Amino acid sequence: MKKLIVANFKMNTTPSEFKAYAMTLATKAKGSKNNIVVCPPYTHLCVAKEILSGSKVEYGAQNISDEENGALTGEISANMIKDLGAEYVIIGHSERRTKFKENDKLINRKIKTALANGLKVVLCVGESMQTRAAKQALTFVRKQLDDDLKGIYENELESVVIAYEPIWAIGSGKNVTSKDIQKMVEAIKKEIEYLYSDKASKKISIIYGGGVTLINYKKVLSLEFLNGALIGGTCLDVDDFTVIAKENY
Numbered sequence: 001m002k003k004l005i006v007a008n009f010k011m012n013t014t015p016s017e018f019k020a021y022a023m024t025l026a027t028k029a030k031g032s033k034n035n036i037v038v039c040p041p042y043t044h045l046c047v048a049k050e051i052l053s054g055s056k057v058e059y060g061a062q063n064i065s066d067e068e069n070g071a072l073t074g075e076i077s078a079n080m081i082k083d084l085g086a087e088y089v090i091i092g093h094s095e096r097r098t099k100f101k102e103n104d105k106l107i108n109r110k111i112k113t114a115l116a117n118g119l120k121v122v123l124c125v126g127e128s129m130q131t132r133a134a135k136q137a138l139t140f141v142r143k144q145l146d147d148d149l150k151g152i153y154e155n156e157l158e159s160v161v162i163a164y165e166p167i168w169a170i171g172s173g174k175n176v177t178s179k180d181i182q183k184m185v186e187a188i189k190k191e192i193e194y195l196y197s198d199k200a201s202k203k204i205s206i207i208y209g210g211g212v213t214l215i216n217y218k219k220v221l222s223l224e225f226l227n228g229a230l231i232g233g234t235c236l237d238v239d240d241f242t243v244i245a246k247e248n249y
């Protein structure tokens with residue numbers, strides 16, 4: 001099955017380092033059956049355009065402003081990244097939600113802005129350990145979806161991928177089981193059915209992120225109810241990332 005493999009560089013690498021990375025990845029990824037997307041820092045997108053245009057590898061950003069333009073020092077808009085050939089944007093990553101205090105209202109506006117500019121959205125949702133311990137994980141994530149997707153039309157969901165990233169598993173993959181992922185995927189599908197339709201719930205793409213490494217990627221990506229993976233730490237080594245991106249699942 002063809003999977004979506006998304007690399008989240010977070011705030012790592014320089015543009016020069018990324019150039020070498022992108023050249024290697026573009027060459028090595030040839031012939032891969034999967035959809036491969038790299039999301040480096042904004043400063044690398046010019047390099048991505050130069051190296052990855054016309055290759056098998058698509059690229060995107062890790063964030064955008066909710067506004068189109070204006071007096072917003074330091075912000076980057078959807079049409080700026082689109083102009084550089086970005087196809088995707090990650091929205092609502094837990095690091096943005098917790099460290100930068102992004103709430104669901106802002107995330108909802110960012111999704112609308114991204115879609116209005118023709119970008120595909122990787123919407124991250126996921127619960128903290130505390131929420132999980134309180135047995136509220138499914139309810140919490142369903143509420144996130146409810147708020148984040150408010151006012152998004154069913155036909156626009158084609159451009160939205162849901163990334164389930166339990167916060168407690170990011171950077172470690174600690175103790176997350178296939179059963180945990182399956183339960184959450186089912187809850188996400190139920191919520192999409194409730195918010196939209198049975199058809200929408202069957203069509204929605206759901207990927208998993210949080211501690212996917214060379215050790216566990218086969219197990220995660222062979223789960224037939226998952227459409228792919230969002231990979232942080234392990235994506236930084238181009239050889240490791242290529243192994244995951246090239247596999248037939």
Ligand code: PGA
Pocket residue numbers: 008165169170171172173209210211212230231232233234
């Ligand atoms: P990780 O990060 O693969 O290092 O756990 C995933 C993410 O935060 O998107």
